[in-house]
Amino acid sequence: MPTSFLWGLANPTRFMALSARILPWMAALSAVVTAAGLYLALFSSPADYQQGETVRIMYIHVPAAWLALALYAIMSLSALGTLVWRHPLADVSQKAAAPIGAAFTLLCLVTGSLWGKPMWGTWWVWDARLTSVLVLFLIYLGILALWRAIEDPGQAARAVAILTLVGFVNIPIVKFSVDWWNTLHQPASVIRMDGATIDASMLWPLFTMAIGLTLLALTLHMSGMRSEILARRARSLTLKAADRAAERQRPLPLSAGSAGAGSA
Amino acid sequence: MIALDSPHIGFVLAAYMAAAIVIAGLVLRAVIDSRMRNRALDILAARGVARHRVPSSGHPEGASAVRTISDGRDTVGSESSAQGAGYAGRGEGEEGGTARSHDDGRSDRR
Numbered sequence: 001m002p003t004s005f006l007w008g009l010a011n012p013t014r015f016m017a018l019s020a021r022i023l024p025w026m027a028a029l030s031a032v033v034t035a036a037g038l039y040l041a042l043f044s045s046p047a048d049y050q051q052g053e054t055v056r057i058m059y060i061h062v063p064a065a066w067l068a069l070a071l072y073a074i075m076s077l078s079a080l081g082t083l084v085w086r087h088p089l090a091d092v093s094q095k096a097a098a099p100i101g102a103a104f105t106l107l108c109l110v111t112g113s114l115w116g117k118p119m120w121g122t123w124w125v126w127d128a129r130l131t132s133v134l135v136l137f138l139i140y141l142g143i144l145a146l147w148r149a150i151e152d153p154g155q156a157a158r159a160v161a162i163l164t165l166v167g168f169v170n171i172p173i174v175k176f177s178v179d180w181w182n183t184l185h186q187p188a189s190v191i192r193m194d195g196a197t198i199d200a201s202m203l204w205p206l207f208t209m210a211i212g213l214t215l216l217a218l219t220l221h222m223s224g225m226r227s228e229i230l231a232r233r234a235r236s237l238t239l240k241a242a243d244r245a246a247e248r249q250r251p252l253p254l255s256a257g258s259a260g261a262g263s264a
Numbered sequence: 265m266i267a268l269d270s271p272h273i274g275f276v277l278a279a280y281m282a283a284a285i286v287i288a289g290l291v292l293r294a295v296i297d298s299r300m301r302n303r304a305l306d307i308l309a310a311r312g313v314a315r316h317r318v319p320s321s322g323h324p325e326g327a328s329a330v331r332t333i334s335d336g337r338d339t340v341g342s343e344s345s346a347q348g349a350g351y352a353g354r355g356e357g358e359e360g361g362t363a364r365s366h367d368d369g370r371s372d373r374r
Contacts, residue, residue, distance in 0.1 A: 042265075042266045042280075043265050043266065044265075047267065047270070052270055052271075052272060053266060053267055053270035053272055053273055053276050054272045054275060054276060056266060056276050056279075056280075057275065057276055057279040060279055060280065060283045061279070064283075099290075099293070100290060103286050103289070103290050104286075106286065107282060107283055107286045110279070110282045111279040111282060111283065114275045114276075114278050114279045114282070115275065115279070117275060118271075118272040118275050216287065220290055220291070220294050223294040223297075223298060224294060224297070226298065227294070227297040227298050227301050230298075230301035230302065230304075230305060231301050231304075233305060234301060234304040234305050234308060237305070237308045237313050238308065238313075240313065241308070241311070241313040
Protein backbone atom coordinates (compact mmCIF):
# COMPACT_ATOMS: atom_id res chain seq x y z
CA MET A 1 0.00 0.00 0.00
CA PRO A 2 1.58 3.30 -1.02
CA THR A 3 -0.24 5.18 1.75
CA SER A 4 1.03 2.90 4.49
CA PHE A 5 4.50 3.05 2.94
CA LEU A 6 4.42 6.86 3.09
CA TRP A 7 3.24 6.78 6.69
CA GLY A 8 5.99 4.29 7.45
CA LEU A 9 8.42 6.97 6.33
CA ALA A 10 6.76 9.48 8.66
CA ASN A 11 9.39 8.61 11.19
CA PRO A 12 12.44 10.70 10.25
CA THR A 13 14.86 8.15 11.69
CA ARG A 14 13.39 5.47 9.46
CA PHE A 15 13.57 7.84 6.51
CA MET A 16 17.20 8.71 7.29
CA ALA A 17 18.17 5.06 7.53
CA LEU A 18 16.37 4.09 4.33
CA SER A 19 17.58 7.09 2.33
CA ALA A 20 21.18 6.50 3.49
CA ARG A 21 20.99 3.04 1.95
CA ILE A 22 19.26 4.13 -1.28
CA LEU A 23 21.07 7.41 -1.97
CA PRO A 24 24.47 6.09 -3.20
CA TRP A 25 22.75 3.66 -5.57
CA MET A 26 20.47 6.36 -6.96
CA ALA A 27 23.41 8.72 -7.43
CA ALA A 28 25.40 6.06 -9.27
CA LEU A 29 22.42 5.05 -11.41
CA SER A 30 21.62 8.65 -12.35
CA ALA A 31 25.28 9.23 -13.33
CA VAL A 32 25.34 6.10 -15.51
CA VAL A 33 22.00 6.78 -17.22
CA THR A 34 22.80 10.48 -17.79
CA ALA A 35 26.20 9.55 -19.24
CA ALA A 36 24.50 7.07 -21.57
CA GLY A 37 21.97 9.74 -22.51
CA LEU A 38 24.74 12.24 -23.27
CA TYR A 39 26.47 9.69 -25.48
CA LEU A 40 23.24 9.02 -27.38
CA ALA A 41 22.41 12.73 -27.61
CA LEU A 42 25.81 13.94 -28.79
CA PHE A 43 27.34 11.01 -30.68
CA SER A 44 24.70 8.48 -31.63
CA SER A 45 21.69 10.50 -32.74
CA PRO A 46 21.54 12.19 -36.13
CA ALA A 47 21.20 15.91 -36.86
CA ASP A 48 17.70 17.05 -37.78
CA TYR A 49 17.01 17.71 -41.45
CA GLN A 50 15.59 21.15 -40.63
CA GLN A 51 17.14 22.14 -37.31
CA GLY A 52 20.57 20.68 -37.97
CA GLU A 53 22.76 20.31 -34.87
CA THR A 54 20.56 22.59 -32.76
CA VAL A 55 18.18 19.66 -32.27
CA ARG A 56 20.68 18.40 -29.69
CA ILE A 57 19.63 21.27 -27.39
CA MET A 58 16.25 19.50 -27.14
CA TYR A 59 17.84 16.62 -25.24
CA ILE A 60 18.41 19.01 -22.34
CA HIS A 61 15.61 21.50 -22.85
CA VAL A 62 12.72 19.00 -22.94
CA PRO A 63 13.76 16.95 -19.85
CA ALA A 64 14.42 20.22 -17.98
CA ALA A 65 10.90 21.40 -18.85
CA TRP A 66 9.37 18.09 -17.76
CA LEU A 67 11.28 18.21 -14.48
CA ALA A 68 10.27 21.82 -13.85
CA LEU A 69 6.64 20.68 -14.00
CA ALA A 70 7.21 17.35 -12.22
CA LEU A 71 8.99 18.95 -9.28
CA TYR A 72 6.19 21.47 -8.95
CA ALA A 73 3.74 18.56 -8.91
CA ILE A 74 5.82 16.93 -6.14
CA MET A 75 5.73 20.22 -4.23
CA SER A 76 1.96 20.45 -4.64
CA LEU A 77 1.46 16.89 -3.38
CA SER A 78 3.74 17.73 -0.46
CA ALA A 79 1.70 20.88 0.18
CA LEU A 80 -1.41 18.70 0.40
CA GLY A 81 0.57 16.43 2.72
CA THR A 82 1.29 19.43 4.94
CA LEU A 83 -2.18 20.94 4.97
CA VAL A 84 -4.48 17.92 4.69
CA TRP A 85 -2.69 14.79 5.89
CA ARG A 86 -0.15 16.55 8.12
CA HIS A 87 2.56 14.18 7.09
CA PRO A 88 5.63 15.04 9.18
CA LEU A 89 8.01 14.96 6.22
CA ALA A 90 5.72 16.72 3.72
CA ASP A 91 7.11 20.21 4.25
CA VAL A 92 10.65 18.83 4.36
CA SER A 93 9.98 17.36 0.91
CA GLN A 94 8.44 20.61 -0.29
CA LYS A 95 11.38 22.69 0.90
CA ALA A 96 13.92 20.32 -0.65
CA ALA A 97 12.16 20.24 -4.04
CA ALA A 98 11.87 24.03 -4.51
CA PRO A 99 15.49 24.93 -5.38
CA ILE A 100 15.82 21.90 -7.67
CA GLY A 101 12.63 22.82 -9.50
CA ALA A 102 13.76 26.43 -9.81
CA ALA A 103 17.13 25.32 -11.23
CA PHE A 104 15.53 23.08 -13.87
CA THR A 105 13.05 25.82 -14.80
CA LEU A 106 15.94 28.24 -15.26
CA LEU A 107 17.77 25.63 -17.36
CA CYS A 108 14.64 25.17 -19.46
CA LEU A 109 14.38 28.92 -20.07
CA VAL A 110 18.09 29.32 -20.88
CA THR A 111 18.31 26.35 -23.25
CA GLY A 112 15.03 27.33 -24.89
CA SER A 113 16.44 30.77 -25.49
CA LEU A 114 19.65 29.30 -26.91
CA TRP A 115 17.56 27.18 -29.28
CA GLY A 116 15.23 30.06 -30.15
CA LYS A 117 17.92 32.43 -31.38
CA PRO A 118 19.16 30.28 -34.31
CA MET A 119 15.73 28.72 -35.05
CA TRP A 120 13.27 31.59 -34.52
CA GLY A 121 15.74 34.41 -34.91
CA THR A 122 15.02 35.75 -31.42
CA TRP A 123 16.09 34.98 -27.86
CA TRP A 124 12.63 35.59 -26.42
CA VAL A 125 9.01 36.13 -27.42
CA TRP A 126 6.13 36.83 -25.09
CA ASP A 127 4.09 33.86 -26.27
CA ALA A 128 1.92 31.83 -23.91
CA ARG A 129 4.30 28.89 -23.37
CA LEU A 130 7.40 30.97 -22.73
CA THR A 131 5.56 33.45 -20.53
CA SER A 132 3.85 30.76 -18.44
CA VAL A 133 7.21 29.02 -17.86
CA LEU A 134 8.68 32.37 -16.80
CA VAL A 135 5.75 32.75 -14.39
CA LEU A 136 6.53 29.24 -13.07
CA PHE A 137 10.11 30.32 -12.44
CA LEU A 138 8.91 33.43 -10.59
CA ILE A 139 6.57 31.28 -8.47
CA TYR A 140 9.51 29.06 -7.57
CA LEU A 141 11.51 32.15 -6.55
CA GLY A 142 8.55 33.42 -4.50
CA ILE A 143 8.32 30.09 -2.68
CA LEU A 144 12.05 30.10 -1.94
CA ALA A 145 11.78 33.68 -0.64
CA LEU A 146 8.82 32.78 1.57
CA TRP A 147 10.74 29.89 3.13
CA ARG A 148 13.47 32.35 4.08
CA ALA A 149 11.10 35.07 5.26
CA ILE A 150 9.38 33.07 8.03
CA GLU A 151 11.67 31.75 10.72
CA ASP A 152 9.44 29.13 12.30
CA PRO A 153 9.48 26.06 10.01
CA GLY A 154 5.91 25.06 10.93
CA GLN A 155 4.44 28.45 10.08
CA ALA A 156 6.59 28.75 6.97
CA ALA A 157 5.44 25.30 5.81
CA ARG A 158 1.77 26.26 6.00
CA ALA A 159 2.27 29.59 4.21
CA VAL A 160 4.39 27.97 1.50
CA ALA A 161 1.89 25.13 1.10
CA ILE A 162 -0.91 27.61 0.42
CA LEU A 163 1.23 29.57 -2.06
CA THR A 164 2.27 26.34 -3.78
CA LEU A 165 -1.31 25.18 -4.21
CA VAL A 166 -2.37 28.60 -5.53
CA GLY A 167 0.57 28.50 -7.96
CA PHE A 168 -0.46 25.05 -9.21
CA VAL A 169 -3.05 26.74 -11.40
CA ASN A 170 -0.14 27.68 -13.66
CA ILE A 171 0.83 24.04 -14.35
CA PRO A 172 -2.05 23.19 -16.74
CA ILE A 173 -1.56 26.61 -18.33
CA VAL A 174 2.07 25.71 -19.09
CA LYS A 175 1.10 22.30 -20.46
CA PHE A 176 -1.87 23.35 -22.59
CA SER A 177 -0.78 26.88 -23.52
CA VAL A 178 0.35 25.64 -26.95
CA ASP A 179 -3.13 24.20 -27.57
CA TRP A 180 -5.19 27.03 -26.09
CA TRP A 181 -3.36 29.88 -27.79
CA ASN A 182 -1.62 30.42 -31.10
CA THR A 183 2.00 30.31 -30.01
CA LEU A 184 5.38 30.41 -31.69
CA HIS A 185 6.36 27.46 -29.53
CA GLN A 186 5.55 24.18 -31.26
CA PRO A 187 2.78 21.96 -29.83
CA ALA A 188 3.51 18.78 -27.89
CA SER A 189 5.42 16.22 -29.95
CA VAL A 190 6.15 13.49 -27.38
CA ILE A 191 3.33 13.31 -24.80
CA ARG A 192 0.34 13.17 -27.17
CA MET A 193 -2.79 11.06 -27.37
CA ASP A 194 -1.84 9.79 -30.83
CA GLY A 195 1.77 8.98 -29.96
CA ALA A 196 5.08 10.75 -30.37
CA THR A 197 5.83 12.44 -33.68
CA ILE A 198 9.60 12.22 -33.22
CA ASP A 199 11.69 9.60 -34.99
CA ALA A 200 12.94 6.75 -32.78
CA SER A 201 16.56 7.75 -33.43
CA MET A 202 15.87 10.98 -31.54
CA LEU A 203 13.23 9.66 -29.15
CA TRP A 204 15.56 7.19 -27.40
CA PRO A 205 18.26 9.76 -26.56
CA LEU A 206 15.49 12.06 -25.29
CA PHE A 207 13.99 9.38 -23.05
CA THR A 208 17.40 8.29 -21.78
CA MET A 209 18.32 11.87 -20.87
CA ALA A 210 14.90 12.35 -19.26
CA ILE A 211 15.30 9.22 -17.13
CA GLY A 212 18.87 10.14 -16.16
CA LEU A 213 17.96 13.70 -15.15
CA THR A 214 14.84 12.50 -13.33
CA LEU A 215 16.96 10.09 -11.28
CA LEU A 216 19.38 12.94 -10.59
CA ALA A 217 16.55 15.22 -9.46
CA LEU A 218 15.15 12.51 -7.16
CA THR A 219 18.62 11.90 -5.72
CA LEU A 220 19.07 15.61 -5.07
CA HIS A 221 15.59 15.80 -3.59
CA MET A 222 16.31 12.96 -1.17
CA SER A 223 19.66 14.48 -0.25
CA GLY A 224 17.98 17.85 0.32
CA MET A 225 15.42 16.23 2.60
CA ARG A 226 18.18 14.63 4.64
CA SER A 227 19.96 17.98 4.98
CA GLU A 228 16.77 19.70 6.03
CA ILE A 229 16.07 17.06 8.68
CA LEU A 230 19.59 17.50 10.06
CA ALA A 231 19.22 21.30 9.98
CA ARG A 232 16.02 21.13 12.01
CA ARG A 233 17.65 18.74 14.45
CA ALA A 234 20.56 21.16 14.91
CA ARG A 235 18.18 24.08 15.36
CA SER A 236 16.14 22.29 17.99
CA LEU A 237 19.27 21.22 19.88
CA THR A 238 20.55 24.81 19.84
CA LEU A 239 17.23 26.04 21.22
CA LYS A 240 17.27 23.31 23.85
CA ALA A 241 20.81 24.23 24.89
CA ALA A 242 19.80 27.89 25.15
CA ASP A 243 16.81 26.92 27.32
CA ARG A 244 19.04 24.91 29.61
CA ALA A 245 21.53 27.75 29.90
CA ALA A 246 18.74 30.17 30.78
CA GLU A 247 17.42 27.70 33.34
CA ARG A 248 20.83 27.46 35.00
CA GLN A 249 21.23 31.24 35.19
CA ARG A 250 17.82 31.80 36.78
CA PRO A 251 18.27 32.69 40.52
CA LEU A 252 16.82 30.19 42.99
CA PRO A 253 13.85 31.50 45.02
CA LEU A 254 14.61 32.06 48.72
CA SER A 255 12.74 29.78 51.13
CA ALA A 256 10.49 31.31 53.82
CA GLY A 257 12.79 30.08 56.65
CA SER A 258 15.93 31.55 55.27
CA ALA A 259 14.16 34.79 54.45
CA GLY A 260 13.01 35.04 58.06
CA ALA A 261 16.50 34.32 59.40
CA GLY A 262 17.94 36.96 57.16
CA SER A 263 15.57 39.59 58.36
CA ALA A 264 16.07 38.75 62.07
CA MET B 265 27.94 12.35 -34.20
CA ILE B 266 27.89 16.05 -33.46
CA ALA B 267 29.40 18.13 -36.27
CA LEU B 268 31.68 20.75 -34.74
CA ASP B 269 31.74 22.77 -37.98
CA SER B 270 27.97 23.35 -37.87
CA PRO B 271 26.99 27.06 -38.10
CA HIS B 272 25.02 26.90 -34.84
CA ILE B 273 27.40 24.76 -32.83
CA GLY B 274 28.07 27.64 -30.42
CA PHE B 275 24.44 27.59 -29.28
CA VAL B 276 24.55 23.83 -28.75
CA LEU B 277 27.77 23.99 -26.73
CA ALA B 278 26.45 26.93 -24.70
CA ALA B 279 23.28 24.97 -23.87
CA TYR B 280 25.27 21.93 -22.69
CA MET B 281 27.61 24.23 -20.75
CA ALA B 282 24.62 25.85 -19.04
CA ALA B 283 23.28 22.40 -18.16
CA ALA B 284 26.67 21.37 -16.75
CA ILE B 285 26.86 24.53 -14.64
CA VAL B 286 23.32 24.16 -13.28
CA ILE B 287 23.72 20.45 -12.50
CA ALA B 288 27.18 20.91 -10.98
CA GLY B 289 25.78 23.75 -8.88
CA LEU B 290 22.93 21.58 -7.61
CA VAL B 291 25.23 18.67 -6.77
CA LEU B 292 27.81 20.94 -5.11
CA ARG B 293 25.10 22.66 -3.10
CA ALA B 294 23.77 19.29 -1.91
CA VAL B 295 27.24 18.09 -0.86
CA ILE B 296 28.19 21.34 0.91
CA ASP B 297 24.79 21.56 2.60
CA SER B 298 25.03 18.02 3.90
CA ARG B 299 28.56 18.57 5.24
CA MET B 300 27.59 21.84 6.92
CA ARG B 301 24.60 20.24 8.67
CA ASN B 302 26.70 17.33 9.90
CA ARG B 303 29.41 19.69 11.10
CA ALA B 304 26.85 21.80 12.99
CA LEU B 305 25.57 18.70 14.74
CA ASP B 306 29.12 17.58 15.52
CA ILE B 307 29.87 20.98 17.09
CA LEU B 308 26.74 20.68 19.22
CA ALA B 309 27.79 17.18 20.23
CA ALA B 310 31.28 18.42 21.12
CA ARG B 311 29.66 21.06 23.33
CA GLY B 312 27.83 18.22 25.00
CA VAL B 313 24.43 19.50 24.03
CA ALA B 314 22.95 16.15 23.19
CA ARG B 315 24.05 14.34 20.19
CA HIS B 316 26.85 12.03 19.24
CA ARG B 317 26.70 10.56 15.80
CA VAL B 318 26.90 6.84 15.94
CA PRO B 319 26.89 5.06 12.61
CA SER B 320 24.29 2.38 12.51
CA SER B 321 25.66 -1.02 11.64
CA GLY B 322 26.71 -1.46 8.08
CA HIS B 323 26.44 2.21 7.12
CA PRO B 324 29.24 4.70 6.91
CA GLU B 325 29.14 7.68 9.25
CA GLY B 326 27.42 10.65 7.75
CA ALA B 327 25.20 8.44 5.69
CA SER B 328 23.94 6.62 8.69
CA ALA B 329 20.81 6.54 10.65
CA VAL B 330 21.65 8.88 13.44
CA ARG B 331 21.49 7.67 16.98
CA THR B 332 21.36 10.19 19.72
CA ILE B 333 22.90 9.80 23.11
CA SER B 334 21.28 12.37 25.28
CA ASP B 335 22.10 13.04 28.90
CA GLY B 336 23.33 9.54 29.39
CA ARG B 337 20.17 8.04 27.99
CA ASP B 338 20.44 6.29 24.69
CA THR B 339 17.54 7.51 22.66
CA VAL B 340 17.46 6.86 18.99
CA GLY B 341 17.33 10.22 17.30
CA SER B 342 13.74 11.10 16.62
CA GLU B 343 12.55 7.56 17.15
CA SER B 344 11.11 8.34 20.50
CA SER B 345 10.49 11.92 19.55
CA ALA B 346 8.65 10.73 16.52
CA GLN B 347 8.75 13.93 14.59
CA GLY B 348 11.96 15.12 16.15
CA ALA B 349 13.76 15.64 12.93
CA GLY B 350 10.86 16.76 10.87
CA TYR B 351 9.69 19.34 13.31
CA ALA B 352 12.74 19.84 15.40
CA GLY B 353 12.46 23.52 14.66
CA ARG B 354 9.53 23.75 16.99
CA GLY B 355 11.90 23.36 19.87
CA GLU B 356 9.53 21.17 21.78
CA GLY B 357 10.28 18.02 23.64
CA GLU B 358 13.04 15.49 23.47
CA GLU B 359 15.65 16.44 20.92
CA GLY B 360 13.54 19.42 20.20
CA GLY B 361 11.02 17.52 18.23
CA THR B 362 7.36 17.44 18.97
CA ALA B 363 7.54 15.12 21.90
CA ARG B 364 3.87 14.38 21.92
CA SER B 365 3.22 10.76 21.36
CA HIS B 366 1.83 10.02 17.97
CA ASP B 367 0.65 6.49 18.06
CA ASP B 368 -0.46 6.65 14.51
CA GLY B 369 2.67 8.48 13.49
CA ARG B 370 0.78 11.65 12.70
CA SER B 371 1.91 15.00 13.88
CA ASP B 372 -0.25 17.53 15.56
CA ARG B 373 1.74 20.61 14.86
CA ARG B 374 -0.58 23.30 16.07
